[in-house]
Amino acid sequence: MKFVVIGGDAAGMSAASRAKRNNPDLDVTVLEKTMDVSYSACGMPYNIADPERKIEDLVVRQAHVFREKQDINLLTGHCVESIDTANMTVSGTSLHGNTFKFLYDKLLIATGGSPIIPDVEGFDLPGVMALKSLDDGRKIKAYIQFNNVKKVVIIGMGYIALEMCETLRARSIDVDMVKPRTVFLPWMEKELADVVKKEVELNNVNIYLEHQVEKIEGRDRKLHVICSDLSLETDMVLVAIGIKPNSELAARAGLDLGIKNAIAVNKKLQTSNKNIYAAGDCTDAYHVVTGEKAWIPLALRANRAGWAVADNICGKDAKLSGVAGTAVFKVFDLEVARTGLTVGEAKKFGFEPVKVVIKSRSRAHAHPGASTIHVQMVGDTKTGRLLGTQMVGKEGVAHRINAVAVALHNQMTVKDYCQTDLAYAPPFGPTWDPTLTAANQLLKKI
Amino acid sequence: MKFVVIGGDAAGMSAASRAKRNNPDLDVTVLEKTMDVSYSACGMPYNIADPERKIEDLVVRQAHVFREKQDINLLTGHCVESIDTANMTVSGTSLHGNTFKFLYDKLLIATGGSPIIPDVEGFDLPGVMALKSLDDGRKIKAYIQFNNVKKVVIIGMGYIALEMCETLRARSIDVDMVKPRTVFLPWMEKELADVVKKEVELNNVNIYLEHQVEKIEGRDRKLHVICSDLSLETDMVLVAIGIKPNSELAARAGLDLGIKNAIAVNKKLQTSNKNIYAAGDCTDAYHVVTGEKAWIPLALRANRAGWAVADNICGKDAKLSGVAGTAVFKVFDLEVARTGLTVGEAKKFGFEPVKVVIKSRSRAHAHPGASTIHVQMVGDTKTGRLLGTQMVGKEGVAHRINAVAVALHNQMTVKDYCQTDLAYAPPFGPTWDPTLTAANQLLKKI
Numbered sequence: 001m002k003f004v005v006i007g008g009d010a011a012g013m014s015a016a017s018r019a020k021r022n023n024p025d026l027d028v029t030v031l032e033k034t035m036d037v038s039y040s041a042c043g044m045p046y047n048i049a050d051p052e053r054k055i056e057d058l059v060v061r062q063a064h065v066f067r068e069k070q071d072i073n074l075l076t077g078h079c080v081e082s083i084d085t086a087n088m089t090v091s092g093t094s095l096h097g098n099t100f101k102f103l104y105d106k107l108l109i110a111t112g113g114s115p116i117i118p119d120v121e122g123f124d125l126p127g128v129m130a131l132k133s134l135d136d137g138r139k140i141k142a143y144i145q146f147n148n149v150k151k152v153v154i155i156g157m158g159y160i161a162l163e164m165c166e167t168l169r170a171r172s173i174d175v176d177m178v179k180p181r182t183v184f185l186p187w188m189e190k191e192l193a194d195v196v197k198k199e200v201e202l203n204n205v206n207i208y209l210e211h212q213v214e215k216i217e218g219r220d221r222k223l224h225v226i227c228s229d230l231s232l233e234t235d236m237v238l239v240a241i242g243i244k245p246n247s248e249l250a251a252r253a254g255l256d257l258g259i260k261n262a263i264a265v266n267k268k269l270q271t272s273n274k275n276i277y278a279a280g281d282c283t284d285a286y287h288v289v290t291g292e293k294a295w296i297p298l299a300l301r302a303n304r305a306g307w308a309v310a311d312n313i314c315g316k317d318a319k320l321s322g323v324a325g326t327a328v329f330k331v332f333d334l335e336v337a338r339t340g341l342t343v344g345e346a347k348k349f350g351f352e353p354v355k356v357v358i359k360s361r362s363r364a365h366a367h368p369g370a371s372t373i374h375v376q377m378v379g380d381t382k383t384g385r386l387l388g389t390q391m392v393g394k395e396g397v398a399h400r401i402n403a404v405a406v407a408l409h410n411q412m413t414v415k416d417y418c419q420t421d422l423a424y425a426p427p428f429g430p431t432w433d434p435t436l437t438a439a440n441q442l443l444k445k446i
Numbered sequence: 447m448k449f450v451v452i453g454g455d456a457a458g459m460s461a462a463s464r465a466k467r468n469n470p471d472l473d474v475t476v477l478e479k480t481m482d483v484s485y486s487a488c489g490m491p492y493n494i495a496d497p498e499r500k501i502e503d504l505v506v507r508q509a510h511v512f513r514e515k516q517d518i519n520l521l522t523g524h525c526v527e528s529i530d531t532a533n534m535t536v537s538g539t540s541l542h543g544n545t546f547k548f549l550y551d552k553l554l555i556a557t558g559g560s561p562i563i564p565d566v567e568g569f570d571l572p573g574v575m576a577l578k579s580l581d582d583g584r585k586i587k588a589y590i591q592f593n594n595v596k597k598v599v600i601i602g603m604g605y606i607a608l609e610m611c612e613t614l615r616a617r618s619i620d621v622d623m624v625k626p627r628t629v630f631l632p633w634m635e636k637e638l639a640d641v642v643k644k645e646v647e648l649n650n651v652n653i654y655l656e657h658q659v660e661k662i663e664g665r666d667r668k669l670h671v672i673c674s675d676l677s678l679e680t681d682m683v684l685v686a687i688g689i690k691p692n693s694e695l696a697a698r699a700g701l702d703l704g705i706k707n708a709i710a711v712n713k714k715l716q717t718s719n720k721n722i723y724a725a726g727d728c729t730d731a732y733h734v735v736t737g738e739k740a741w742i743p744l745a746l747r748a749n750r751a752g753w754a755v756a757d758n759i760c761g762k763d764a765k766l767s768g769v770a771g772t773a774v775f776k777v778f779d780l781e782v783a784r785t786g787l788t789v790g791e792a793k794k795f796g797f798e799p800v801k802v803v804i805k806s807r808s809r810a811h812a813h814p815g816a817s818t819i820h821v822q823m824v825g826d827t828k829t830g831r832l833l834g835t836q837m838v839g840k841e842g843v844a845h846r847i848n849a850v851a852v853a854l855h856n857q858m859t860v861k862d863y864c865q866t867d868l869a870y871a872p873p874f875g876p877t878w879d880p881t882l883t884a885a886n887q888l889l890k891k892i
Contacts, residue, residue, distance in 0.1 A: 010877075040811050043872045047812070057812045288867070299877045300870050321865045328869035337869055365486050366493070366503045396845055398874035402866075403848035409866050410856035419767045420848075420855050421734070423774035423783055424746050426489045428844035431456075431745045 001026055003313055004090055004104035006080045006249070008032030009039065010299055011280030012110035013061070014306025016072050022314040028072045029102055031090065033079035036134040037063050042299055044137035045163040049170040051145065055138045075100075083107065083253035085273055106275055106313040109255075109263060110306065111246035113281035113297050117239055122216030127223050128237040131160055140238070149173055149235040153225045155213055156240035157184060162196075162331040164238055165205055169332075175205045176232050178225065179241070180212040187342050189357050189376045192392045199334045208232075243297060245282040258284040260295040267319040269309045277312065279305035286322035288409050289340050289387055290349040296325050325388075326405040328398045335397035339405040340388025343378055351380040353387060356441040360434035362396040364426035373397060377404075377414075377438040379446050384413040386442075389435060396429060404435055414442050447472055449759055450536055450548050452526045452695070453556035454478030455485065456745055457726030459507070460752025461554050462518050468760040474518045475548055477536065479525035482580040483509050488745055490583035491609040495616040497591065501584045521546075529553065529699035531719055552721055552759040555701075555709060556752065557692035559727035559743050563685055568662030573669050574683040577606055586684070595619055595681040599671045601659055602686035603630060608642075608777040610684055611651055615778075621651045622678050624671065625687070626658040633788050635803050635822045638838045645780045654678075689743060691728040704730040708741040713765040715755045723758070725751035732768035734855050735786050735833055736795040742771050771834075772851040774844045781843035785851040786834025789824055797826040799833060802887040806880035808842040810872035819843060823850075823860075823884040825892050830859040832888075835881060842875060850881055860888050 003019055005012045008030045016030050030037070040058045047053050066072045077095035084091070091101040115130035117123050127147070129140050143149065151174040154161045161177060168175050177200070184207065185193040201207060211227040216237060218224075225232040245262040256272035258264030263278040265271055267286065271278050281297035283305065301323055311318035326339040346353035355378045363370035373393035380387050389404040391397045407417050418440055422433040432440070449465055451458045454476045462476050476483070486504045493499050512518045523541035530537070537547040561576035563569050573593070575586050589595065597620040600607045607623060614621050623646070630653065631639040646653060657673040662683060664670070671678040691708040702718035704710030709724040711717055713732065717724050727743035729751065747769055757764035772785040792799035801824045809816035819839035826833050835850040837843045853863050864886055868879040878886070 040872065040877075042870070042877075043810055043812055046814075046872055050814075053812075060811050298870065300867065300879075300882075303877055304865070321862070322867075324867040326867045326869045328871045328874055330871060330873045335874070339867070339869070364489055365506050366489055366499075368492075368496075398869060398871070399842055399845035400848065402846065402868045402879070403852045405868055406849045406852040406856070406858075406863075406866050409862070410852070410858065412852075412856065416767070416855070417852075419750070420852050421746065421768075421770040421772045421785070422848045422851055423772045423785070423844060424488070424744065425774045425776060425844070426486065426492055427776045428774055428781070431486075431488075431749055433746075433848065436746075 001105045002103055003028045003106050004102050005030040005108045005110060006090065007110035007112055007280065008037035008074065008076065009041065009110070009112060009280070010302035011306040012108065013038040013066065014303045015108050015110065015279060015309045016066070017070060018307045018310035019314060020070050020072060022310055030072060030074045031078040031080050031092065031102070032074070032076045034133060034135055035076045037066065037074065037076060039134045041132070041134065044131060045167040048137060048141050049167040051171070055134060055141055058134065080249060083249060085253055085276070088275065106277065108309050109250050109271070109276065109278040109282060110280045111249060111282045113243035113245050115239060116242045116244050118241070120213065120215060122218065123239065125216055125218045125223060127235065128216055128239060130239045131164065132243060143236060144171065144173070147235060151234045152236045152238055153178060153232050153234040154238045154240055155179065155225070156242065158240060158242060159327070159329045161240035162200065163329055164240065165200060166330070166332050169203050169205065176208065176234070177205060178208040178211045178213060178227065178232065180210065182210050184209060187338065188390050189355070191357050192374045192376055192390055195374055195392045196331060196334060196336055199332050203332050243281065245295065245297070247282050250278065250282070259293045262295040264293070267321070268312050269305055269320065277309040279309050285320070288322045288324050292349060294323060294325065296323050298327060321409065324405045324408045326401060328401060333394050334392060335395065336392050337397050337401035338388070338390040339401050340408045341378060342388060342390070346378055346380065346387050351387060352382045353378050354381055354442065354445040356438055356445065358438045358441055360437050361430050362393055363428065364430050367426045371395060373434045375434050375438040377435070377442050379414040379442045381446055384415060384446050386412050386414045386417050386439070389438070400433070400435060414439050414446055418443055447551045448549055449474045449552050449554070450550035451476040451554045451556060452536065453558055453726065454483035454520065454522065455487065455556070455558060456748035457752040458554065458556035459484040459512065460749045461556065461725060461755045462512070463516060464753050464756035465760060466516050466518060468756055476518060476520045477524040477526050477538065477548070478520070478522045480579060480581055481522045483512065483520065483522060485580045487578070487580065490577060491613040494583060494587050495613040497617070501580060501587055504580065526695060529695060531699055531722070534721065552723065554755050555696050555717070555722065555724040555728060556726045557695060557728045559689035559691050561685060562688045562690050564687070566659065566661060568664065569685065571662055571664045571669060573681065574662055574685060576685045577610065578689060589682060590617065590619070593681060597680045598682045598684055599624060599678045599680040600684045600686055601625065601671070602688065604686060604688060605773070605775045607686035608646065609775055610686065611646060612776070612778050615649050615651065622654065622680070623651060624654040624657045624659060624673065624678065626656065628656050630655060633784065634836050635801070637803050638820045638822055638836060641820055641838045642777060642780060642782055645778050649778050689727065691741065691743070693728050696724065696728070705739045706741040710739070713767070714758050715751055715766065723755040725755050731766070734768040734770050738795065740769060740771065742769050744773060767855065770851045770854045772847060774847060779840050780838060781841065782838050783843050783847035784834070784836040785847050786854045787824060788834060788836070792824055792826065792833050797833060798828045799824050800827055800888065800891040802884055802891065804884045804887055806883050807876050808839055809874065810876050813872045817841060819880045821880050821884040823881070823888050825860040825888045827892055830861055830892050832858050832860045832863050832885070835884070846879070846881060860885050860892055864889055
């Protein structure tokens, strides 16, 4: 059987490797349009922060290992341009200009996502960069180095924008952040978002909310980010306003797209064509809280979906239950985490949400070195279910969110979560874990 | 209604406070035999580590606050000696030598636990100490200070022994640890236990396994801990071989005792007499994995049980589902955590357990500062259920265990746990959380 994979990062290489482990006789071909495979994309901000490290340190497994040790026909620099579902072939052109065509029995589309670049004047100027692929990271790192960048304007204020903000400050680069929306971190309650905003400002980053970038101009070896009442001079611009799924190839092949134009897949990761699977940032997923489709492109899901595809094409029955929307990021000295729904999201899906916002401590009463942990927790008054949690603090946030994530997978009620036996020792938290304190408070409203 | 509480620490004061919040008209009396109430007992090792801090820093709420602000009739120095269930009274003697008797409508026994002191020659010598009550902590701290203690022998190697070992080394006191059993941390696989043992030894603590203490002798202002082939000279001995439930009062009143002589309670915390409740370290609990009774005396359960008693006597219906046996402790630079069952425990309860022991990392591939996280995970081949997990590492262990604890409350299978959407960012772990890597490996054996 011929298994062809389009895209050689998290989902694609996970699938290819596992398929070969499942069935060493399988004929596995991976077509990757760039020259990079199997790298830790999420590690790029931390790599860029350190001028001494090569971007290639992020490569988890080298292409030749896949080829020689795992017997995978891995072709880099191979851009797939079309899928012929009737004849079960994929075709394209290599970086060397050669056309290629491969027959498949089972196909996996793992084309990932791309940064959204607005169709606005000046976004195509040299020095206006975005960060998604390893090559993006390589270019940004080289640009900073060779142009002696002293100032960056970041457009957008999401995870990547905030992580890169820390990266750039670590390299003593001045940073301004700008976005059109009025609210900083709109998925958090103001009290929590303000803690993050303050931390960013404390690190001498200027935050400009409610500023729509109208154009970027280049003159005198500087870039100028122009808003209606603001002009920011800079050496480099980082565009970090979000990503979109790379689903055009799938759409042209007639496959169904779903939410936010991601490729629609069932729990077995099959697209609307049963011989074509899709996995990773280009696909949607079921949300375990709502039961509905969601598009939340994150690394763990990509890896897991890659594995599930490999199992399914090898005759095992692998169904993924879905995502809880669990995410964490670090920004300067803060850990910021979330899982499940916000109040706004819960309303959209027909819940009748209530929330609490509480403060707790990262260590026990009277234990030295404790800091504040802010917890926001959302529950449903109709069913009593726990719907989501957001947290901010200097320590003890990143892994604490996982207890709530597991609760969401089990559709636990707030009342039942209140009963969970969580670990306690003075260096690690109060007797009542901060998520339990939040749940105890929330229970009073349900 | 008269609500009388015997014991004024975690369970007792939680119950008294919440009962008054539930019903301000309630007549609440707390009888505490020592002069201390409402303190963070678990914080004692960390307080003793710092000669500058007073042991009273650990008091969470002062006695006068309970009396004046919460209108609780809190009587310290009141030792209850008997319960008359027919006449519904408790009687005893105060530290001033006065006898007292109180009528109750509802009674709570929250008498806690006591350190086990073997009936062996010399264990009653001055300088042979144990740590459970705040007064124990006060005495140990004073003894170290006033006797210029340079060397301590700790008998026992459990949580408190190990925490105190760190405490004493922080004060530059030499430490020997001794116990009769052959295995260090018997509830962990050897691979994990060895990591902890090595850490303790690295901090210049001598560990003597397989040494039964035959007697302690005092001569020339020194203590001598004598085993058959070993004699350890020391300034102080800490006896930390475990605790036992303070259930004698309950037993004399004819109440049923359960596992390990703890007071048997139902999910509403009622003893075999429906007007008498018990909570905290003196009582048993249902284990959420086995469904059977267990005696795992820990702080969170005590607080939670205190609240549940208050709710039940105030006419709410509060049932506690049980404990998962979740615990964490810090020893030098290591975090050590567990939840659920070990292989040995699982066998005793009729499971057919299999386990994996894996190594993972505390941060992502190529992220600086990563250290090893060791995970042991136990599952049941009959039902596929996840039964327990133990972890050791320098960071990222303490809160990570909670995700598994919540899974145990939901009786999740290993397969379902493998699907949970846990948080990922490079500073906080690999894409696959260490507990997921363990579960993925374990799934192959189930």
